[in-house]
Amino acid sequence: MTSTDSAPTAAKAPARDPWDLPDVSGLVVGVLGGTGPQGKGLAHRLAKAGQKVIIGSRAAERAQAAAEELGYGVEGADNAETARRSDIVIVAVPWDGHGATLTALREDLAGKLVVDCVNPLGFDKQGAYALTPEEGSAAQQAAALLPDSRVTAAFHHLSAVLLEDPETEEINTDVMVLGDKRADTDLVQALAGRIPGMRGVYAGRLRNAHQVEGLVANLISVNRRYKAHAGLRVTDV
Numbered sequence: 001m002t003s004t005d006s007a008p009t010a011a012k013a014p015a016r017d018p019w020d021l022p023d024v025s026g027l028v029v030g031v032l033g034g035t036g037p038q039g040k041g042l043a044h045r046l047a048k049a050g051q052k053v054i055i056g057s058r059a060a061e062r063a064q065a066a067a068e069e070l071g072y073g074v075e076g077a078d079n080a081e082t083a084r085r086s087d088i089v090i091v092a093v094p095w096d097g098h099g100a101t102l103t104a105l106r107e108d109l110a111g112k113l114v115v116d117c118v119n120p121l122g123f124d125k126q127g128a129y130a131l132t133p134e135e136g137s138a139a140q141q142a143a144a145l146l147p148d149s150r151v152t153a154a155f156h157h158l159s160a161v162l163l164e165d166p167e168t169e170e171i172n173t174d175v176m177v178l179g180d181k182r183a184d185t186d187l188v189q190a191l192a193g194r195i196p197g198m199r200g201v202y203a204g205r206l207r208n209a210h211q212v213e214g215l216v217a218n219l220i221s222v223n224r225r226y227k228a229h230a231g232l233r234v235t236d237v
Contacts, residue, residue, distance in 0.1 A: 018202065021190035028052045029191070030086030032079050032093055032101065035066045038117065039092030041163025042155060045171065047072035049194040056082030083108035088191060090155065091116045091142060095131070098138055102145045110148035115188055116209075117155035118142075119216040127221055130214030137210035139178065152179035153209040154188050154200065156216055159229035170197030173231030176212045180205050201234050 029046055033039040034055025047053040047070060055070075056079040057063035063076030083089055083105050089112050093101050098118050102109070118138040120131040135141040139153035154177040162168050175192040177200045179185040189200030203212060222230045 021186050021193065021200075024088075024187055024190045024194065025050060027087040027187075027191075028054065028085060030054045030056055030082040030089045032056045032082060032089060032091050032105075034076070034082075034092065035062050036092060036094070037160035037164065038155075038158065039090070040066060040070070041158070041160045042090060042092065042117075043067075043074055044070050044072070045163055045195045046191070047074045049196070051191075051194055054082045054085055056080075079105060080108045083112065086112065088113045088115060088187065091118055092155075093118065095120045095138065099141060099145065102142055106146055106148070109146050112149050113184055113187060114142060114146060114149045114151045115155065115191075116142045116151060116153050119156055119213045121217055121220075127224065128217040130210075130217045132210065136207065137213050139206050139209035139213070143206060150179075150181065150184050151206065152177065152184050152188050153206060153212065154178070154192065156212055157219055157232050159223075159231065162229050171195055171231070172197040172233075174198070174234045175200045176203035176232070176234075177201060178203050178206050178209050178212060201237060 029051050031039045031043045034043050035057045043053045043055045054075045054077055055063050055067055056077055060078040067074040067076035095118055116139040120133055120138050121128050122131050133141050135144050143151040154175050162171055177185045177188045185202050192198050192200030219230050
């Protein structure tokens with residue numbers, strides 16, 4: 001018998017539990033575009049759940065007024081200060097200002113975990129339809145413009161009406177989270193899970209963000225037909 005025959009076989013490491021997510025309760029979350037419906041709604045829900053939140057706007061005074069309206073310890077600042085003071089930065093600006101906003105904040109966002117939730121959409125008489133950015137998606141545009149940031153994509157399919165509604169206690173939906181590094185997507189999943197009723201689900205690498213962004217056009221059609229605030233649930237996970 002050779003020495004290799006008698007050598008013990010190395011035990012295979014057990015598979016990691018995909019729901020074993022980090023504690024993000026101590027992280028500061030900044031929301032660029034925090035005075036718009038989606039950004040303001042996300043800020044409201046995260047702050048209500050106990051997260052420290054700063055909302056950003058091109059005008060600090062506008063952000064401060066919105067923060068005072070929200071309460072829950074939310075602060076307001078201009079976009080650059082919001083980016084610098086935050087650990088995780090959610091990008092919730094209008095699509096037509098997406099590229100210019102991120103280009104201007106490249107240095108302020110360096111080293112930050114950036115969560116892009118912008119949906120490139122067009123509208124005509126037939127309703128909403130998905131646009132295709134040159135980079136492939138809004139999230140991929142963000143990654144191209146922010147080479148020193150860690151870019152992920154999430155929070156696309158949330159109803160701003162429900163997020164802002166004080167009578168709605170839970171947001172019963174899953175959040176599709178995309179990114180190229182597991183440590184980053186785990187953080188974003190954990191952040192989504194801070195909001196009652198919400199769950200973050202890993203949905204692939206950033207190159208697939210265009211599919212998630214474009215699906216919002218379908219949800220808008222659902223909402224118009226059924227007078228609803230539709231979300232998503234992923235089954236069997």
